[in-house]
Amino acid sequence: xxxxxxxxxxxxxxxxxxxxxxxxxxxxxxxxxxxxxxxxxxxxxxxxxxxxxxxxxxxxxxxxxxxxxxxxxxxxxxxxxxxxxxxxxxxxxxxxxxxxxxxxxxxxxxxxxxxxxxxxxxxxxxxxxxxxxxxxxxxxxxxxxxxxxxxxxxxxxxxxxxxxxxxxxxxxxxxxxxxxxxxxxxxxxxxxxxxxxxxxxxxxxxxxx
Numbered sequence: 359x360x361x362x363x364x365x366x367x368x369x370x371x372x373x374x375x376x377x378x379x380x381x382x383x384x385x386x387x388x389x390x391x392x393x394x395x396x397x398x399x400x401x402x403x404x405x406x407x408x409x410x411x412x413x414x415x416x417x418x419x420x421x422x423x424x425x426x427x428x429x430x431x432x433x434x435x436x437x438x439x440x441x442x443x444x445x446x447x448x449x450x451x452x453x454x455x456x457x458x459x460x461x462x463x464x465x466x467x468x469x470x471x472x473x474x475x476x477x478x479x480x481x482x483x484x485x486x487x488x489x490x491x492x493x494x495x496x497x498x499x500x501x502x503x504x505x506x507x508x509x510x511x512x513x514x515x516x517x518x519x520x521x522x523x524x525x526x527x528x529x530x531x532x533x534x535x536x537x538x539x540x541x542x543x544x545x546x547x548x549x550x551x552x553x554x555x556x557x558x559x560x561x562x563x564x565x566x567x
Contacts, residue, residue: 418457424466427473430457443471443510475509482515483537488565491541496521496532497558507534508558532561540567 420431421441428441442455444467451459452467462470478492494515495508505519518535529544543563 418460421460421462424462425469427477428462428466428470440474440477441470443474471511475511475513478509479513479515482539486539486565488567491543491562491564493560493562494543495558496543496545496561505532507532532563534563539565542566 422429422431422438429438430441431438441460444452444454444460444462446452446464446467452462452464454460482492495510496505496519497508498504499506499517504517505521506517507515507519509515516534516536520533522531522533524530529547532543532545534541534543541563543561545559545561
């Protein structure tokens with residue numbers, strides 16, 4: 359698989375709570391053979407998403423503000439909850455991690471994802487306090503070979519990055535700075551050994567200074 363396919367694969371695994379490289383989803387308990395293409399994997403994940411959404415019997419709420427940053431109207435008793443990142447599985451439809459398949463166009467999904475990243479970065483810059491954080495991705499820049507932190511959509515969050523070597527089975531520590539803020543995160547131990555091979559892996563971070 360190409361680095362781009364590996365990056366897509368690990369992002370898709372995260373959506374289903376995948377924390378290992380053995381092709382078993384720990385949310386649904388389903389298994390699939392190791393795919394040779396991203397399309398094969400996308401098909402498997404889309405089917406799993408549909409099965410999960412159906413099993414959960416989660417009604418899809420009304421979607422507000424199509425064509426910009428979309429919101430779910432009164433999702434689970436909360437008012438105007440932001441729609442998560444959307445994934446386009448071509449003929450199988452577009453899926454959102456919380457409710458499954460939703461009725462939006464690929465263009466609307468693309469615009470929403472871009473707006474969501476912009477909103478997350480604005481919040482990071484303007485209102486993120488010590489102890490608050492979220493999830494980003496760590497990987498190496500293809501041209502420089504240096505580590506960088508990126509958003510789900512690929513935008514570079516920081517190139518001021520230090521990745522500490524793992525010790526045994528411990529988590530790798532990721533330190534990065536943006537503006538005058540410093541953040542620290544950890545790579546899941548299950549991804550330590552394959553971190554560079556996969557190209558980009560998700561990690562949770564918090565502001566520390």
